[in-house]
Amino acid sequence: MSRRQSRRKPMSEINVVPYIDVTFVLLVIFMITAPLVQTGVEVDLPQAETKTVETKNIPPLIITVDKQGQYFIDVGENTNQPVAAQQLLIRVAAVLRYQPQTQVYIRGDRQVDYGKVVSVMAALKNAGVKTVGLMTQPVS
Numbered sequence: 001m002s003r004r005q006s007r008r009k010p011m012s013e014i015n016v017v018p019y020i021d022v023t024f025v026l027l028v029i030f031m032i033t034a035p036l037v038q039t040g041v042e043v044d045l046p047q048a049e050t051k052t053v054e055t056k057n058i059p060p061l062i063i064t065v066d067k068q069g070q071y072f073i074d075v076g077e078n079t080n081q082p083v084a085a086q087q088l089l090i091r092v093a094a095v096l097r098y099q100p101q102t103q104v105y106i107r108g109d110r111q112v113d114y115g116k117v118v119s120v121m122a123a124l125k126n127a128g129v130k131t132v133g134l135m136t137q138p139v140s
Contacts, residue, residue, distance in 0.1 A: 060103040061095055062135070063088065065120060067111035085120075089127045096128060105133040 064072040070082035075091050083091070095102055104124060108117040121132050 058099055058102050060105050060133075061092065062105050062107055063092070063120060063124075064107040065109060065112050065116050067109040069112055069116045071120065085123060088120075089123055092124060092129065093127050103131070103133065104129045105135050107135045 062074045064074075066072065066082075071085060071088050072080065073083055073088055073091055075095055092104065106117060106120055106124075117134075124132050
């Protein structure tokens with residue numbers, strides 16, 4: 001009879017310690033790998049003394065001109081693949097059709113020909129972009 005009474009009752013609590021351990025390990029992994037993930041095209045922006053622009057709830061549309069004069073746009077898939085000037089204007093017009101308040105910025109490499117950046121700005125104006133901003137690095 002004493003054996004029957006010494007039997008344990010089933011636990012009705014969940015042991016959360018293993019879940020906390022797994023969460024901690026995942027957090028450490030993400031903290032280590034997040035800075036290593038690079039998005040976009042590498043450009044060397046010119047330095048200038050400017051104010052930081054306040055962004056709205058809508059993420060801005062960024063067009064990049066690298067030092068070879070190739071155009072990149074951060075919309076859709078394959079943001080690291082160069083696009084032709086005509087394709088660039090089609091994509092920008094499509095974004096502005098659905099979200100007209102989207103801000104448009106140009107990231108031009110400091111080594112790129114000035115005419116490339118100006119021609120992109122003019123084409124964007126012709127595509128219906130009201131204002132175009134230029135991105136720079138803060139002076140250090």
